[in-house]
Amino acid sequence: MLLDAIGNIYAAEPANYFILESQHTLSQFAERVARLPEVQTKYFELLEFVVFSLNYVPCKELFSVSVLLKSSTSHTCSTIAVRMLLKLARHDPVFSDVLREVGLLEVLVNLLHKYAALLKEPATQQQPQNNEQADSKNSTVAEEQKQLAWLVMETLTVLLQGSNTTNTNAALFREFGGARCVHNIVKYRQCREHALLIIQQLVLSPSGDDDMGTLLGLMHSAPSTELQLKTDILRALLAVLRESHRTRTVFRKVGGFVYVTSLLVAMERSLCQPPRHGWERVNQNQVFELLHTVFCTLTAAMRYEPANSHFFRTEIQYEKLADAVRLLGCFSDTKKLGPTGVFPSNAQPFQRLLEDEAVCGGGGGGGGTGDSVCPTLKHCSKLFIYLYKMATDSFDSRAEHVPPCLTHETSLPSPWGTPALTRKRHGYHNISAPPAPVKALPEQKLHLANPSLSSSSSDMVVIHPGAVLAMLDLLPSICSDSQPEHALDLQLALANIFQLLVHSERNQQVLCEACLHQRLLQRCSQALGDEDHPLHPPLQRMFERLASQALPPIALREFLRLSNPLNCGAWDKKLLKQYRVHKPSSLSYDTEMRSKSNSAVIHLFRTRR
Numbered sequence: 001m002l003l004d005a006i007g008n009i010y011a012a013e014p015a016n017y018f019i020l021e022s023q024h025t026l027s028q029f030a031e032r033v034a035r036l037p038e039v040q041t042k043y044f045e046l047l048e049f050v051v052f053s054l055n056y057v058p059c060k061e062l063f064s065v066s067v068l069l070k071s072s073t074s075h076t077c078s079t080i081a082v083r084m085l086l087k088l089a090r091h092d093p094v095f096s097d098v099l100r101e102v103g104l105l106e107v108l109v110n111l112l113h114k115y116a117a118l119l120k121e122p123a124t125q126q127q128p129q130n131n132e133q134a135d136s137k138n139s140t141v142a143e144e145q146k147q148l149a150w151l152v153m154e155t156l157t158v159l160l161q162g163s164n165t166t167n168t169n170a171a172l173f174r175e176f177g178g179a180r181c182v183h184n185i186v187k188y189r190q191c192r193e194h195a196l197l198i199i200q201q202l203v204l205s206p207s208g209d210d211d212m213g214t215l216l217g218l219m220h221s222a223p224s225t226e227l228q229l230k231t232d233i234l235r236a237l238l239a240v241l242r243e244s245h246r247t248r249t250v251f252r253k254v255g256g257f258v259y260v261t262s263l264l265v266a267m268e269r270s271l272c273q274p275p276r277h278g279w280e281r282v283n284q285n286q287v288f289e290l291l292h293t294v295f296c297t298l299t300a301a302m303r304y305e306p307a308n309s310h311f312f313r314t315e316i317q318y319e320k321l322a323d324a325v326r327l328l329g330c331f332s333d334t335k336k337l338g339p340t341g342v343f344p345s346n347a348q349p350f351q352r353l354l355e356d357e358a359v360c361g362g363g364g365g366g367g368g369t370g371d372s373v374c375p376t377l378k379h380c381s382k383l384f385i386y387l388y389k390m391a392t393d394s395f396d397s398r399a400e401h402v403p404p405c406l407t408h409e410t411s412l413p414s415p416w417g418t419p420a421l422t423r424k425r426h427g428y429h430n431i432s433a434p435p436a437p438v439k440a441l442p443e444q445k446l447h448l449a450n451p452s453l454s455s456s457s458s459d460m461v462v463i464h465p466g467a468v469l470a471m472l473d474l475l476p477s478i479c480s481d482s483q484p485e486h487a488l489d490l491q492l493a494l495a496n497i498f499q500l501l502v503h504s505e506r507n508q509q510v511l512c513e514a515c516l517h518q519r520l521l522q523r524c525s526q527a528l529g530d531e532d533h534p535l536h537p538p539l540q541r542m543f544e545r546l547a548s549q550a551l552p553p554i555a556l557r558e559f560l561r562l563s564n565p566l567n568c569g570a571w572d573k574k575l576l577k578q579y580r581v582h583k584p585s586s587l588s589y590d591t592e593m594r595s596k597s598n599s600a601v602i603h604l605f606r607t608r609r
């Protein structure tokens with residue numbers, strides 16, 4: 001009743017609080033609130049009234065609250081107090097400074113240390129309890145402690161936000177041991193989400209290099225089957241990489257590309273059928289969630305960062321990325337296309353399968369024709385979609401899900417006069433896009449009236465050509481002993497992807513600079529040289545488009561020597577070992593060979609005389 005009366009006095013006239021401030025009314029109550037559970041809620045509501053209604057910062061009362069939290073043994077009282085502090089911190093950024101100055105930042109870190117010590121203790125709740133009442137009491141206390149810890153971590157996250165105060169608060173947070181403590185509790189599932197939110201703010205602070213390195217080290221040291229822990233850490237890093245240029249630079253400097261790529265190596269044989277080496281106990285959906293997050297993280301780290309893109313291309317190398325993907329277990333070791341006697345199926349299951357995979361956003365579920373395709377080929381198709389999104393940097397856009405060439409579009413026009421078939425991209429938009437509102441009807445009519453506008457807007461731009469080369473490296477590795485026709489269907493779908501990517505002149509320039517035509521001749525020479533090969537038409541058109549843009553002499557020579565017409569040999573010394581060199585004619589002799597031959601003939605003639 002006393003607190004009600006004080007509240008009525010404050011509410012009757014705002015000046016009354018300032019008149020009675022010298023009496024320290026609320027500060028004196030703070031000393032006894034912990035022992036009076038029935039008045040705790042009312043007391044903290046009065047503090048909120050002073051802040052929200054009177055627009056005043058009660059520093060003395062807040063200092064009393066810090067003393068209360070230090071000495072309080074009641075989890076309920078501490079929870080109500082911290083919830084009030086969270087409201088104040090969200091109310092105005094000035095409270096980030098105020099709560100630090102009155103010592104509440106240090107108090108909150110101490111509460112975090114207590115919860116971390118509690119997590120490390122043996123779980124007494126797991127011991128057999130004969131008394132049901134005692135068991136219920138222990139579970140209630142544990143729940144109260146967890147709720148208090150969540151509120152503490154949420155309040156600390158708010159206090160570490162903001163460009164003006166983050167540096168000071170983050171420095172003090174590290175000085176009090178909060179950074180080390182929060183890194184240690186990431187491994188506990190019940191508080192991982194809140195702990196990662198704090199670490200995100202530490203990484204975004206000016207001195208967050210060590211925090212990013214520590215988090216990457218924790219991810220690297222986790223067991224290979226701890227997929228959920230690794231996925232959660234990567235998602236936390238992904239959020240800060242998308243937000244800050246500085247964090248993308250720090251990511252490269254602390255070895256983030258090496259750490260993330262090593263996850264693929266650690267997942268070796270995880271996609272085998274049937275799973276072996278401990279992967280049979282792991283959910284396949286978690287495997288693909290981690291794989292999807294890995295490719296998202298690598299792509300986000302290179303966005304708008306030429307230095308990061310150059311580092312990944314030269315140090316990590318897309319060839320090694322393709323090798324790591326091949327070791328996942330769903331690809332074969334074949335690195336060159338060979339002759340085939342298989343014909344593509346009439347069902348063409350991968351058009352619909354890849355659409356459904358993209359709509360699912362990288363999950364582990366199969367597509368509409370999942371029952372007709374073996375799991376190995378499903379896994380291959382998902383990985384190719386990840387590489388496609390990486391190449392076009394389209395993980396975050398709405399229209400990135402499926403290459404339009406996989407939906408009712410058979411071929412792109414050839415620069416050498418091959419007739420182009422009619423495009424039908426509207427099926428893709430009808431499937432992946434949500435129902436359009438009524439006001440968008442004129443816009444739809446505009447697209448239908450001008451199909452070239454719709455087709456040009458759906459062309460994807462190649463950002464990372466090395467990922468396209470990685471896709472081409474993996475194309476010959478698609479193999480299925482049980483369903484060879486479906487393996488060929490997937491290869492044809494990928495050939496359509498390549499045709500789409502080389503459609504625009506800008507993409508042709510980028511891919512020619514990455515030497516895609518040479519890689520095409522290296523991996524697919526059998527299909528390019530055999531007109532009866534099922535992959536010959538799309539790959540031939542792809543090579544024609546690249547050749548129309550740029551074709552170096554060495555690639556032209558290799559193309560002209562496909563299938564070894566007239567038993568031709570390589571003129572270049574570096575290529576002598578790659579071809580069958582028959583008895584050379586006089587035209588293929590170089591100066592050194594001629595001199596050695598002439599000297600041998602002269603020596604033989606002299607000995608005979």
